[in-house]
Amino acid sequence: MNKEEINSMLNDLKQDLDIKEKIKVEVKPMKIKAASISLNKNTIRLNKNLLPQLEPQCIKYLILHELLHLKLKNIHHNNHFYETLYNKVDKEQLSEIERKIFASLLKLNGILL
Numbered sequence: 387m388n389k390e391e392i393n394s395m396l397n398d399l400k401q402d403l404d405i406k407e408k409i410k411v412e413v414k415p416m417k418i419k420a421a422s423i424s425l426n427k428n429t430i431r432l433n434k435n436l437l438p439q440l441e442p443q444c445i446k447y448l449i450l451h452e453l454l455h456l457k458l459k460n461i462h463h464n465n466h467f468y469e470t471l472y473n474k475v476d477k478e479q480l481s482e483i484e485r486k487i488f489a490s491l492l493k494l495n496g497i498l499l
């Protein structure tokens with residue numbers, strides 16, 4: 387998935403969440419994280435090493451997840467975070483996506499399941 391595809395995914399999700407702020411996406415190698423967000427810099431960071439292993443729906447989820455932190459102005463995974471998330475993604479589909487991302491991260495770090 388290239389930068390353009392990622393940006394178009396970002397724009398669709400921003401529209402869906404009614405986020406008007408400018409958001410930057412950086413693709414950088416990371417060790418243990420799939421993605422992260424800086425709330426002061428409005429910047430989402432995606433793990434460069436992981437991206438080639440992920441299906442588009444997993445990448446979309448990572449962006450959605452970080453955008454929700456931004457929308458809620460909160461980096462914690464509290465009940466409110468999950469309630470908002472479950473409004474956007476079906477619970478079962480979500481656990482399948484999280485499982486795939488986690489498995490790819492483990493594989494990336496040489497830990498086999």
Ligand SMILES: [Zn+2]
Nearest residue numbers: 451455461463
């Ligand atoms: Zn999070």
